[in-house]
Amino acid sequence: MEQPTPSPTPAAAESQYFSSNPPPANLSNHLTLARAFVERHAAEGRRVALVTSGGTTVPLEEQTVRFIDNFSAGTRGATSAEYFLSQGYAVIYLHRQFSLLPYSRHYSHDKRSFLDFMAEDPATGTVVVDAVHQAKMLRVLRQYSEVKRANTLLILSFVSITDYLWELREVAKLMRPLGANALFYLAAAVSDFFVPKDRMVEHKIQSAEEFSQSQSTASSSSNGPSKPPPAARTQGKSLIIDLEPVPKFLKQLVDGWAPDAMIVSFKLETDPAMLVRKAVYALRRYHHHLVIGNLLSTRKWEVVFVSAEEEEKWIRVPRSRRARSASGIESLVGKAAWRASESERQSSADGGVGEPSVEIESLIVPEIASMHGRLIERALARGA
Template identity: 45%
Template structure:
């Protein structure tokens, strides 16, 4: 039998895993019950919930990465990507999830890297990743990109895919060799919020060179620690119906803009399914949080068009029929536009002497 080598370890993937439930954090009755149906204050959330146990491990990786790029005067984008889960049990068998595969985040990270940024990729574990996204979750196995060598003694990349894979691999290799990409995972909305807060605070060393690009699909509702049962919910105990009573997720964007990262440029996404409310909801978010840009998109058309909503007005970015035929990523247009806005933001701040 051929000995099986251990799988390669990624130079850019964090060694932390978030998808296994944190079974130690069993139901905690010392945490007070949240008042029903009142929005939970942002600070209360962080005060009343325990931070994920692995966070300190991530913290030093993030600090090293930022110091490395700060010394080189390189801009850093924090790209969030993929959907957050809401566990219904502590030893999690069931959880609420959402549709996001992380396409927007993974492809945007590539275009930030191509345009000279370093990227912290805060992503849902096992969702799409920059570069490898071209070969994963595609409906075929990565083994289908391979073939046996002519003499049948080895496995190699199929000639059909050589050219494209060579290009993708060169970019991936450049990003990893130059320490330009740091990938940090989350699974639950709880892990997402705590990690975002940590990374945001660390990003303050970058000053104006920090850019937040919040493409993750963040759950609007969650189950507070004080109410999560320790074990699998038993149908015998609850009767015939499972009634799930969720609380609104704190409006973390307010804290991000006000206190975690007050001088960074912040871009958030607004997702809707009803086109008649998209612009007003995006504008509402921009007013409420007072940040620089909201990008509105509809679930149905998100890969083809988005709308930039700024205090100055609205601007649609839409792929042409030819671009759609050629599989152009809309992020290859969105990201350079944002980079332009980031440069303008930096020079306007500098002009103001801030």
């Protein structure tokens, strides 16, 4: 009987992936910026957080016209980056190109045009901020200006899943000398499947049947006997896409890329019955310090912290302090809690009437910073 092919080791899977899928063109420039940023803040003894944000695309063609994407706009990452900065961290913000950015997110992710925040001063003929928005915009501008002055925010971008993995690996290696002072907050919505470089068609996939047939013939003849068939191809009037799983490198982050850093990852689910179980599974599989579970429908109002060191912990925005959400379902808040007490489930009713809305990231990040502080203390005690 033929024996099954053994799965490659994590190191072998890493080597095979990165040798087969080329790095992004701007990686070298990004690493030059990141190296200088990390070295500066390491010398000053500052904690450095790598915050990943936004979705990753899966290109279907080498000259990409079509790709697979997800809904993420980068809200969680951009918002969290601001709160990490307010906690005294230097932040490398690795985000999907054109997704939300810290500070500008207050105005770029709005149903109104950015021009609606402005007005013309008839006396001077200059553009000014409308009086209604002056107070908030001044507050955001001051925060942003202070971050620029202190040079505590470095913004890097990616587009595809391969771009993201290259950037994450190489920046993580640069952060390795930080030891326990490094923190990874992996909020990006990372694709689970992709098209390997050697199975990607070169040109745009044709929709007209006569052109798609000639394209398939040309692809087959150019593949040669050793090249696998293209992952995206037409069959009659249908488009057939055969995706492969993205290798799971989250364990490599712990084992090899930045072994002393604090790792925080996210688990997004749509089924309340699966959320905690999947978060616990991810924690055990990848050995991260913290997995934050959240439901698609309640992610702006509640999350669950799952870690090896502490009890399962739910963080909820009180009902009267919740911002409106077009996609949220408030009746599902608390439904994913396995062991939450009745008093905990009712805590969402706390808070003053008419108070400003609270961003859940303002509750998440200080908790993480506190956990990180304890991790650093233990690392120092071991080194003493």
